[in-house]
Amino acid sequence: MKKNIILSVLVMSMILNPFSTFAETDNETNKEDNKTHTENGEKPSEDGDKPSEDDEPQNEPKEEPDDEPLPEEPEKFTLTFLDFDGKVIQEIQVTADEKIDYSQIDISGLHSFVDTYTEQDFSEWSSMPEYISEDTTIQALWKKGSISTDGSPAKTEYYSKNAEVDFTGLSVIITLEIQTAETDNDGNFIVETQENNITSACYSEKSLDELFEDEKTAVMNVIPNGDDKPIFSYEVTLFDSLGDTNNDNIIDAVDSSFILETYANLSTGADNSLDDNQKKVCDINQDGIIDAVDATYILIYYSEKSTGGTPIWENLIEKSES
Numbered sequence: 001m002k003k004n005i006i007l008s009v010l011v012m013s014m015i016l017n018p019f020s021t022f023a024e025t026d027n028e029t030n031k032e033d034n035k036t037h038t039e040n041g042e043k044p045s046e047d048g049d050k051p052s053e054d055d056e057p058q059n060e061p062k063e064e065p066d067d068e069p070l071p072e073e074p075e076k077f078t079l080t081f082l083d084f085d086g087k088v089i090q091e092i093q094v095t096a097d098e099k100i101d102y103s104q105i106d107i108s109g110l111h112s113f114v115d116t117y118t119e120q121d122f123s124e125w126s127s128m129p130e131y132i133s134e135d136t137t138i139q140a141l142w143k144k145g146s147i148s149t150d151g152s153p154a155k156t157e158y159y160s161k162n163a164e165v166d167f168t169g170l171s172v173i174i175t176l177e178i179q180t181a182e183t184d185n186d187g188n189f190i191v192e193t194q195e196n197n198i199t200s201a202c203y204s205e206k207s208l209d210e211l212f213e214d215e216k217t218a219v220m221n222v223i224p225n226g227d228d229k230p231i232f233s234y235e236v237t238l239f240d241s242l243g244d245t246n247n248d249n250i251i252d253a254v255d256s257s258f259i260l261e262t263y264a265n266l267s268t269g270a271d272n273s274l275d276d277n278q279k280k281v282c283d284i285n286q287d288g289i290i291d292a293v294d295a296t297y298i299l300i301y302y303s304e305k306s307t308g309g310t311p312i313w314e315n316l317i318e319k320s321e322s
Contacts, residue, residue, distance in 0.1 A: 074095040074096065074097070075095065075096065076093045076094065076095055077093070077095070077096070077133065077134055077135050077136065078091055078092075078135045079091065079092050079093075079100065079135075079136050079138065080135070080136070080137045081105055081125075081137075081138055081139075081140065082137060082138070082139040082140060083109075083110060083139075083140055084120075084139075084140055084141075084142045084179075089105075089106070089109065089140070090105055090106060096132070096133045097131070098131070099130055099131060100128075100129065100131065102125070107122045110142070114144070114146075117146055117147045117229070117231060118144060118145070118146040118147075119144070119146075120142050120143070120144045121142065121143055121144075122142065122143075123140075123141045123143035123179060124181065125138050125181075126138055126139040126141055126181050126189070141178075141180065141181065141189060142179050143179070144176070144178075145176050145177075146174070146175050146177075147173070147175075147198075147224060147231050148172075149170060149171065149172050149173070149222075149231060149232045151169050151170050151171050152170055152232075152234055153166065153167050153169050153170045153234060154166075154168055154169035155168065155169075156234065156237065157237050157238075157239050158208055158212075158236065158238055158314070159238075159239055159313035160208075160240065160313050161208050161212055161240065162208065162209060163312050163313070163314040163315070165203075165204045165207075165208065165220070166314075167199055167202065167222065170199060170222065170232060171197055171199055172197070172198050172199045172202050172222065172224060172232065173195055173196065173198070174195070174196050174198050174224070175194070176193070176194045176195075176196075177191050178191065178192045178193075179191050180192055198224055202222050202223060202224050202225065203222075204221065204223075205220070205222075205230060206220075206221075208238070211236065212238040216240070217236075217237050217238075218235070218236055219233055219234070219236075220234055220235075220236045221233050222234075239280070241281055242280075242284060243255055243297070243298050243301060243313070244281060245258040245281055245282060246258065251298060251301050251302055253302060255302075256296075256298035257295075258282070259294050259295040259298060260295045262274065262282055262290055263290055263291050263295065266290060284298065284313070285317055285321070297316060297317065297320065300316055300320070301313070301316060
């Protein structure tokens with residue numbers, strides 16, 4: 001009877017839930033299938049069915065290769081140029097394999113006039129490397145030319161308008177200073193100095209005839225050759241009455257006789273009534289003595305003039321004393 005009761009319960013259970021027994025059987029089957037797939041390295045589906053097309057692995061897109069990298073630009077270095085005072089005048093950028101072109105540097109602004117008689121200009125660079133591999137600074141070095149004077153002309157009085165200008169006693173010196181790339185113990189650039197006397201290369205701005213055209217006192221300007229500015233100026237005078245003892249604008253034997261007569265009176269202690277200007281007229285060689293030498297100069301002058309010459313007192317005196 002007990003056996004009949006169990007059978008009846010089983011039948012009732014199947015009637016109430018006909019799929020339950022099969023569901024359990026199916027679940028057991030699916031578990032076994034999943035286990036099998038796992039052991040074979042396959043991924044089981046969640047619901048135990050075969051994977052759908054959507055679940056199948058997709059082919060991943062191929063990665064496109066990157067563009068080839070651009071070559072790196074060469075490193076550039078700064079080359080700085082300084083003026084005489086250390087101020088920047090120009091900067092250029094160059095690479096290590098780029099030869100430096102110094103002609104592109106503008107040095108025109110380095111020329112100047114320090115004063116009226118001193119001119120300064122570019123000489124050279126403190127260094128001139130062909131290539132650089134680091135930031136580099138180069139300084140401009142100067143050269144300076146100046147003109148100066150020493151002393152003054154001894155002759156400031158002339159007796160003839162056509163005499164040569166005499167600068168004896170005056171020294172005109174040109175000094176050239178050059179800043180070199182060599183430095184002293186303190187790091188200062190060494191300056192080399194040269195001096196030249198150029199007095200012989202100087203000239204008067206105007207001739208004596210032009211200077212004394214209207215006046216017997218004038219200012220003479222001394223100018224070095226190649227320049228147009230006076231380096232030295234001084235006052236000159238014209239004493240054109242030398243030897244003309246009687247003021248008739250003629251120098252002849254009469255003037256020579258007057259000097260001899262004056263000399264005789266002075267030699268014997270006779271009264272001398274000559275004023276300072278008359279004494280100067282009679283003292284031809286300006287030695288402070290009126291004597292026969294002065295009378296002889298008068299005769300030489302008169303003789304040259306009589307033969308068509310153009311006697312110049314300065315030349316006659318110099319020739320006689322030599």
